[in-house]
Amino acid sequence: MSPVPEKQIRREVARRRTFAIISHPDAGKTTMTEKLLLYGGAIHLAGSVKARKASRHATSDWMEIEKQRGISVTSSVMQFDYDGYCINILDTPGHQDFSEDTYRTLCAADAAVMLLDGAKGVEPQTIKLFQVCRLRHIPIFTFINKMDRAALPPLDLMDELEQVLGIFSYPMNWPIGRDGRFRGIYNRQSGKVEFFDEHSGDHGASKVKALSVDLASPDLPRELGSDADVQKLRDDITLLEEAGETFSLERVLKGELTPLFFGSALTNFGVETFLKAFLKMAPPPLDRSSNQGVIPSASPCFSGFVFKIQANMNPDHRDRLAFIRICSGAYEKNMEVRQVRTKKSIRLAQPQQFMAQDHKVVEEAYAGDIIGVFDPGIYRIGDSLCEGSEDIVFAGIPVFPPEHFAAISARDSMKRKQFLKGMEQLAQEGAIQIYKRPDIGTETFVVGVVGVLQFDVLEYRLRFEYNVDIRSQMLNYRYARWLKIHGKAEALVSDFDDLTLTSTTMKVLDAHERPVLLFESDWAINWVLERNRDIELVDIGEA
16 A cells, blocks of 8 residues: 555545547647647647648657658657646547557546547547447547638537437537638637637737627627627527537536537637636546456555557667556555566556656656556556555456458568567557467468558568568458357367368467467358357457
């Protein structure tokens, strides 16, 4: 049990907010992250992910390939203080090819900020990520971005949230003007009209002119420019008050109602308003379910789980860090915890906290915080860590079956050692899933990924982080299925011999030596199930 006073633990936990930002690609997620960091004083100049040839890049896009391509391919963790709160932002990849990293990261979040492009509304990847949030029952806060450009009618966007995502919304503010004539917002909480000035202010932020006027003020027509604009705003607000949802923080925290904000991350308009309101509404670190029941976040006993492993964040040092979400209690310098999977005692020496790639050693951390510890190869994604007499095991992190496969080998056989190390470390990160055929050696791996862009990242990172060039041959397989047989929890390699398979089905072992079958079609899966009555094919597992 931590010697940190319980009163201090409760106070520190109460001021923490840990959330992920999710969106479809190009909705402005990384730009939004940059502006939040700007307000927190964590950075002094916001980078744009669009400026691919500029010297400035988004803070959260720290990988070289991210800087070159202008996309996020891995989750970033950033912590900063703002207005008395300690904020942990988990910036996730928006591209569907890297969605598995996003799913894992959402397991470490207590809330989600969902960004929508005002002109495009709810997009396919947004739907997938929203469904993960819904399964975890975490509250969702929505920011309609790019309102300084042509956008859909706000009522249509609200209807889309309800019809497509099945969640009701409550606008915290309301946009004035659209179709490229964005004038500002009406703040429903303050009763003020805030006007948008497209001319840049400090740090690239738009200037905000807030008027202390209500909707009945005679000064409003002069500020808006026409009586018609004033009447449209008044009609919209009347409709919201009479026919819209009633605000309920209880429903928000259950994930049944999403607070809705309008603004522009690029120009910084509406971002500070959103941040202040979000911090007041968002929950502090949530209690977590485990095999020992619900673990209160303010419990004095330390517990946490590994949700991400990242190699080579500092290429000069070839470091490898395990990211731990603290679920309860407090971390103290050099504390010892038990790794539940191995039953071993581990000293958490020199943990790091992050500003994307940059990190610093911390003396203490609390529930809700994300810390990184040096990993000599002992951690796995999903590992639970705890102190005390109870072995606390938190819910497993899903492993999604890959949909694209390739045979990967090193071009230079003299670099076999670097090749094996790189493949092993990248697989442990969860960036790829590697399989080996039991009948051949480890000169060639079968690699499975959720999205084909992951093959590009694999080739790039092996070349620049491990100095290995590879050969890659795409395979026709589309499905990977974990094998269970004769009612046993895990199949054995010898069980392969008892199976009747199609000529195209491939037998492989995953990174944990578990039997896996690779199939080219649904027909092949059904054919095997019909002829092997004692087996079960599992399409999703846990790390």
